[in-house]
Amino acid sequence: MTLSIGLIIILTLYVGLAQIDALSAQLGLYSPLFGGMITGLLMGNITIGLLVGGTLQLMILGVATYGGASVPDYLSGSIIGTAYAILSAKGAQYGIGLAVPIGLLLTQLDVLARMSNLFFQHMADRHARTGDYRGVERANLFGIIPWTLSRMIPVFIGLFFGNSVVNLINQYMPAWLMLGLKTAGAILPALGIAILMRYLPLKKFFAFFIIGFVLMAVGGTNMTMMAVALIGLALAAIYMLFKNEFKPAPAGGSPAARTKQNDDDEEVEIDD
Amino acid sequence: MTLSIGLIIILTLYVGLAQIDALSAQLGLYSPLFGGMITGLLMGNITIGLLVGGTLQLMILGVATYGGASVPDYLSGSIIGTAYAILSAKGAQYGIGLAVPIGLLLTQLDVLARMSNLFFQHMADRHARTGDYRGVERANLFGIIPWTLSRMIPVFIGLFFGNSVVNLINQYMPAWLMLGLKTAGAILPALGIAILMRYLPLKKFFAFFIIGFVLMAVGGTNMTMMAVALIGLALAAIYMLFKNEFKPAPAGGSPAARTKQNDDDEEVEIDD
Amino acid sequence: MTLSIGLIIILTLYVGLAQIDALSAQLGLYSPLFGGMITGLLMGNITIGLLVGGTLQLMILGVATYGGASVPDYLSGSIIGTAYAILSAKGAQYGIGLAVPIGLLLTQLDVLARMSNLFFQHMADRHARTGDYRGVERANLFGIIPWTLSRMIPVFIGLFFGNSVVNLINQYMPAWLMLGLKTAGAILPALGIAILMRYLPLKKFFAFFIIGFVLMAVGGTNMTMMAVALIGLALAAIYMLFKNEFKPAPAGGSPAARTKQNDDDEEVEIDD
Amino acid sequence: MTEEKTTEPVVTRKDLARVARRNIFGLQLGWNYEKMQGLGYCYTVLPILKKLYKDDPDKMKAALQNHLGFFNTTPAMSHLIVGANTALEEKLKGSDQDAVTGLKTGLMGPFAGVGDTLFVAIYRTLVFSIAAYLALQGQAVGLLIPLIAGFVILYIRYKFTFIGYNQGQRLTTEFGGQLKNLTEAAAILGLTVIGALIPAVIKPVIPLAFNIGKVKLDFQTLLNQIIPGIIPIAIVLFSYWLLGKKKMTSTRLLFILLAIGIILGNLANIVKLF
Amino acid sequence: MTEEKTTEPVVTRKDLARVARRNIFGLQLGWNYEKMQGLGYCYTVLPILKKLYKDDPDKMKAALQNHLGFFNTTPAMSHLIVGANTALEEKLKGSDQDAVTGLKTGLMGPFAGVGDTLFVAIYRTLVFSIAAYLALQGQAVGLLIPLIAGFVILYIRYKFTFIGYNQGQRLTTEFGGQLKNLTEAAAILGLTVIGALIPAVIKPVIPLAFNIGKVKLDFQTLLNQIIPGIIPIAIVLFSYWLLGKKKMTSTRLLFILLAIGIILGNLANIVKLF
Amino acid sequence: MTEEKTTEPVVTRKDLARVARRNIFGLQLGWNYEKMQGLGYCYTVLPILKKLYKDDPDKMKAALQNHLGFFNTTPAMSHLIVGANTALEEKLKGSDQDAVTGLKTGLMGPFAGVGDTLFVAIYRTLVFSIAAYLALQGQAVGLLIPLIAGFVILYIRYKFTFIGYNQGQRLTTEFGGQLKNLTEAAAILGLTVIGALIPAVIKPVIPLAFNIGKVKLDFQTLLNQIIPGIIPIAIVLFSYWLLGKKKMTSTRLLFILLAIGIILGNLANIVKLF
């Protein structure tokens, strides 16, 4: 199978739109899950798209651009990875194996975009000094250009050379690596989960983490994530019920102090 | 199969006795569950009796004669419905489908009985004025007559004409209605459950409702109602344990005030 | 199969060592579980050892030498019982059936050992009066002799006459007793569990007991003890979390008083 | 027996037991729209009236007319009131019928609130839902649950007469608080059971499947992958929501559910029409 | 609208709605390492500035430069600040730009803390983990979850502009307390889901079995008898522990996990080497 | 080390370590009905006595006799007392043997209560019940649980000597409170495990079935439809109830359970007799 130029252009436009979504409405187009699904859908194999996108999504679950940090671009990764997986007919694990290094590599382009915008900030500063508010407005909108190009260019290139790249890999990738990547793909979601655990108040509320784990682990075939989520909701509601019913009236300022303490506990710095 | 006159008389006597049970000892004879079971037992098909009685029981779960309200007479309904189901050999759903309109119709006779008793109240008032306490006593006991007749007459008639009614229905009931009633029978318990939810403090304790639902929904083949009830018991005990351990000493009158608030939340009026 | 004299000596030495473990480091060698397992291992049938040891372990779960009480010697019982079970090739239930009376009988030797040590206590008292601390030291170490002999002698004798005893039993034990002992073996763990329930604050925390029971009872094939233990851990953590968050500051001395009350509740005397 | 009494009691254990029996049997026989349980209440306390006013026709007449007045509460709770009433009547000996009426009408309202919740709504949920669940699985043995529980309640009602007699007018405060607690705990248990009842007894089979390419997708199976029991809970929550609407009655809801059932049951045929 | 205002308001509902839309669309378009969301913030509040300072070029210049200054917070929370800022700006009419800056910089820090936890960490866990879980089971329908939730969040962001405008400077105290509570409840829910996610999505197959006599012992089956999911949880806890180490970055952890995966996947062959 | 001390300490870390080892090994070797752990206690603290009173035969004699007196507590807890005793002995240098005795006899009682609950009842439940459960499933690996936990406890005992030494007489208040909390949490865990143990390890097969018409009803299957594990829990609750009776001993209960087992096992034959 080959990628038509039309499809390449559509996916390139999609990644630009998705990047704008990431900055503004955040409806989800920007997520690897959507990236994989849409690529899969357009290339006629939605299942592979869901597997690639879903796994990448879980890997990046705890990773976020806190404070403007740059994170691996698994959106572009999921698009190119899904495409390669379908082109090569080697299954989702193959696509994940490729999406990961691509996503890591593209981290740099995010940095580049954030730096390029400095130019528009300075342009706006100049307009501000003259009171030209329309100029300030324009400067902000220009920011769209670096943001979208930083995603559209690599995706275009990646898809355009897709066949050749895939052929190259197929020739040189050893069997043990394929086998290994398969298992690696199955454990990589641990990454996103572990990072997330660092950001949530695990020490205070570890009991609920255990309950969730055990329910799913021993729950059998009927157990679903939604079921566990409902139990989690019930437990949260019970916690709030008890808090409302039993909490002694706080002496001035003490609850703030208590919270601070917990925050300290959890604020572990992770460099992405 | 036909109903012997002896059986009709026994069931008629039973419904009279059951109505007295409903007013006095409330051991359960008055419940559709018993009505269906006993009719089924006497007619040689206890399973159908349990299915008809059980479903009607669940439909009326949240319905009660609060304040002297009249509710559908699903006791008589369950007796006649079970009898028709067995007579027609068309299964429990068929019996449920017939019991429902019968029960609704008979609501009116409950009203009639409650009105007829006015006569005895006034009789007692007259005796009271003369100090004839034996007369007052008698007046109260006379109340048994309207109460029991309001159930015994319709049940007798319903059973007596059973065969003809069943034949009529079988001739004219379309297939889609039979099919539809089958599914309707399977969802009708939602009625009693939803009404009950209006009478219980669902807003305050919805967490436990969720837990019960999820446990049963995902619990697999080993899960039983008794198991969930035990979990519910444990959760109630934990709530009381915490209440005893953690509840700050209440300031004068405040707990009453708090309760009032909850009551307000839940007191939704439902016309039956 | 017969027991070599070498094996008999090794097991005799083991029970001596295990008794010292019971008094000092308490690593577990003293437990029927280890007794059964090691005997089974050395005699080439570890599974039977685990079954005999495991069942005896559960029987003695709530039994402990509180205050220096003498308890059935199921350690020696598990060694001899496992050996007999393997020698007779009649299965674990057979071994358990024999281990129980043996363990009960040997209770007396524990009493004897504790009495014999009086001799060394008095020896130490004499040395103390002269200030001979080395003598005191020696007196304590001599205590090892009664303790170990009280286990080593019966185990040696039991194993030495093993074959003859087993033959005797096989000849005279009726079928119904064998059948009955099998079921008895399956319910005997109730003994240890019930005793333990008397020592734990069941009245206060019965809710958690129920939860544990229901989880395991309806949990299906995936449920394991470790899973329930994790849930128990989570519940304990939630209890402590709430205690920290919601407990009103105690007035002077009141928590002690409250605890006392609970203790009273639970302090049921059981004679072993 | 209560500290308020001065002379020795005339009401014996046997009298109280008799009143308790009459209360169980007779309270609601004469139920009517004017005085509701008024007739039955008078019937219930008659043995006491006879004992106290046998030789005083005027007091008897006054007492009879008084106790024939309006009364209505949860039958189980009425025992407490009858007991307290007896103690008061015995003490006042007909000297103050207003005090007696005040006691009755003051307690019947709040006791109906607590009692209807605890002894009707929650109690019936617990015993009948589990019994009905077993019945739907073809097991008649579940009927023992309401039967046994019924006898327990009878025993409690019997005891209530004595508690009411001994506690007298302190009933509302102390005893009321305990009942509130019990009601709350019972509500938690009841709601857990109600939640479980939904997937256990509402089991529609929805005959709807799509063919996408070669794969046949069964609608219900698909939904159950989100969470089993999603259709039953949706139907119940929809019913619950409807009941919150103005003008919605349980009878109307019944017809709506019947309609939904008929539609769902014929869904496969309905879809084919398009 | 707040009690602090004296003259009638000039900012209309329509103005606030416009600001809300700009906030959603434009806040981060010009994101840069110097002022972060500063450029976007200025863009967001421009309609207000135009309305207030159209006829006063000096105030306009000052306001533009002021609002181009450093700003950074969770986008969802920024609406509250923008709203409060608007109310203050309307009241002060440019008389005290320091007060405005103080409001912005004072709130953005704490709001970033709460907001990144609630609207990023927990929110994404909930919607994306369930969606990804369904995706791994081949169901695209799960993608509706983030989509629908996304629209809900948009609505909340829209409302936040108005809440910020009405609450003014009281934002931190009252509203902050509510958000803390919500964050705590959401964290419980989030951690439950995270715990469940581990055995649900981490599913390595470890090809390792021992032959003891005639019995074949599969390593993974054996471990699962202790508790199913023991391998996934061990991998996650190991990763969690590594992340707590100095010098450990998520990228390094990625390579470690890749290595572990490759080793585990080839375990059968590796064992044969010995 | 504690604030009560004035002169520099003579007891070294090495001394304390030695005492801890003797405590573990020797405390109960000389256990007897007269002084219980008295002989072992004297053995345990001997290194300290030697160091302090080597050159003072009178004090040595007095100290020896004193420490040979009655002593009894949970071995794990004894370390705390030995530690505190050492600190006091070092401070008083034999000047007040009554204070030392007071410390020992004052602490040993309450510490036995907490210690026997935590380190015996609950601890053994947790480690041995899970290990025995795995053993009954044929897995020897479970024996590692008590073994590993045993080493952890050894480490704790070792530490307790030092904690006792440093905390001195403040032991009862602060440290006691922490232990109480731990005991409560551990009891919750223990009771959950005990509850689970019942259906996991009590598995009687009751050979009883009825033939009603053509249907064969298996007694046990029928009961399990109410709740699986109903027979095991009934047997345990019955045993628990019996143990509460006067004159009931665990040995008697053992014979009762044996009898029940023999009856249940032969039930099919017994029923045939009638």
Ligand SMILES: OC[C@H]1O[C@H](O)[C@@H](O)[C@@H](O)[C@@H]1O
């Ligand atoms: O951390 C606060 C904030 O920083 C940046 O502006 C962005 O990455 C946001 O997504 C984030 O919420």
Ligand SMILES: OC[C@H]1O[C@H](O)[C@@H](O)[C@@H](O)[C@@H]1O
């Ligand atoms: O509501 C109070 C009371 O009213 C009526 O008397 C009857 O319907 C009772 O069942 C009910 O408890």
Ligand SMILES: OC[C@H]1O[C@H](O)[C@@H](O)[C@@H](O)[C@@H]1O
């Ligand atoms: O009860 C306190 C204590 O008494 C004896 O010394 C021994 O049996 C110990 O095991 C126990 O802990």
